[in-house]
Amino acid sequence: MGATGELTNLARIIEGHDPDRAALISRNRETTYRQLADQVARLRGGLAAHGVTSGDRVALLCGNNRFFVISYLATVGLGAIAVPLNPTSPGTEIQRELAEVGASLAVVGPTARTAWSHVDRAAIPTLSTVVIAEGEAPDGTVPLDTLMAADPVPIVDVAPDHVAALMFTSGTAGRSKAAMLSHGNLAANIEQGHSVADRTRAGDVVYAVLPLFHIFGLNVVLGVSLSVGATVLLVQRFDPATA
Numbered sequence: 001m002g003a004t005g006e007l008t009n010l011a012r013i014i015e016g017h018d019p020d021r022a023a024l025i026s027r028n029r030e031t032t033y034r035q036l037a038d039q040v041a042r043l044r045g046g047l048a049a050h051g052v053t054s055g056d057r058v059a060l061l062c063g064n065n066r067f068f069v070i071s072y073l074a075t076v077g078l079g080a081i082a083v084p085l086n087p088t089s090p091g092t093e094i095q096r097e098l099a100e101v102g103a104s105l106a107v108v109g110p111t112a113r114t115a116w117s118h119v120d121r122a123a124i125p126t127l128s129t130v131v132i133a134e135g136e137a138p139d140g141t142v143p144l145d146t147l148m149a150a151d152p153v154p155i156v157d158v159a160p161d162h163v164a165a166l167m168f169t170s171g172t173a174g175r176s177k178a179a180m181l182s183h184g185n186l187a188a189n190i191e192q193g194h195s196v197a198d199r200t201r202a203g204d205v206v207y208a209v210l211p212l213f214h215i216f217g218l219n220v221v222l223g224v225s226l227s228v229g230a231t232v233l234l235v236q237r238f239d240p241a242t243a
Contacts, residue, residue, distance in 0.1 A: 007157040010164050010183045010223075011040070011077035013190070017202065017229030025205075026066035026234045033229065036070070039148060043074035044155070046147025050105065050129045054079030054156060057101045057126075057166065060213070061087040061094065061116065062109030064234045067133040067144065068212050069222065071107045076183070079156040082165045083178070084213035087111040091118025101166050101178050102126040107144065109133040111236065160184030167215050186219050193224035202229035209235040 014023065019034035031039070052058060058075040060082055062068035068084070075082040083101050085094060087109060094115055098106065104126050108116045110133065121127055121140075130141040137143040164186055166178040193199060200206060206225045210217035225232045 007159060008183070008187075009077055009079070009155045009157050010186050011073045011155050013223060013227040014040070014073065021203070021229060022231045023226065023229075024066050024069060024232050024234060026069075029066070031066055036073075038152065039070050040073045040077060041152030041154075042148045042150050043070055043144075044077050045150035045153040047074055047078060047080070047105065048153055049150055050142070050147065052078055052080050052105055054158070055163075056080045056105070057083050057103045059083045059085055059098055059101070059103040059106040061085050061112035062107060062133060062212075063087045063111035064208060064212050064217075064236050065109060065111075066234065067107065067109045069232075069234070070148075071131075071133075071144075072212075072218075076164045077155045078153075079158045079162060081163050084165065084167065084218060086211070086213050087115065089115060091115045095119045095123055097168060097176075097178075098124045098127060105129040105131065107131045107133055108141075110135065158183055160187070165218070167213075167218070181215070186223060189219050190223045190227050193220055194228070200224050200228055200230050204228075204230040206230050206232050207235060208232050209238045 014036055017033045020032055022030040023033045023036045024031040058080050060068055060071050072082050085097055131144050132141045133144045161182050163180050164183045165181045168176045168178050208221045210221055212218050
């Protein structure tokens with residue numbers, strides 16, 4: 001992340017790697033680092049065209065798939081705040097969390113479609129745009145492919161203390177709360193991951209089954225892996241037969 005006060009952005013972790021190496025494997029589909037950088041840049045443009053700007057909250061209900069990764073990197077790349085949510089939570093819980101953080105846009109992946117059908121958008125006055133990651137987009141929503149057809153826009157560099165993500169706590173000691181994590185917080189944690197002896201390296205393939213809406217899955221698995229140019233195999237749930 002650089003010296004205190006230096007402007008940068010966590011989304012730059014995918015820069016500087018072999019562009020032809022697979023960055024992601026999601027549902028048997030490979031995405032190279034070159035393709036990932038292009039898709040993220042175009043989605044930044046699509047989000048910006050829908051009014052997303054620095055500090056806005058963008059909810060991610062996508063599970064462990066490429067839709068999550070592209071949306072996450074595009075969001076933080078604009079200086080907006082990613083809010084990863086459990087896509088299998090009840091609709092009432094998702095509705096409460098969206099209202100609590102004041103989400104202005106939500107990306108709904110295949111895993112969350114059932115729960116989303118029980119969300120009352122009228123109860124979330126800040127939510128102006130709902131993006132459907134895959135499949136038919138009902139009236140009042142926008143297909144993700146439409147946003148990703150936009151012209152690319154550059155990364156917005158921010159200060160290290162700029163908030164990158166709001167992560168809801170487990171709620172084991174009371175009602176879950178949205179914890180603020182800055183670009184500097186997340187970058188420092190990634191640097192810690194680089195310091196261990198048996199660390200992830202370029203060319204490794206990382207089996208990513210931990211939920212990306214949890215901080216370990218988001219930053220230690222995904223963040224560290226992408227920062228070194230490894231390949232992340234995104235898995236929705238563990239199955240010993242296919243593992």
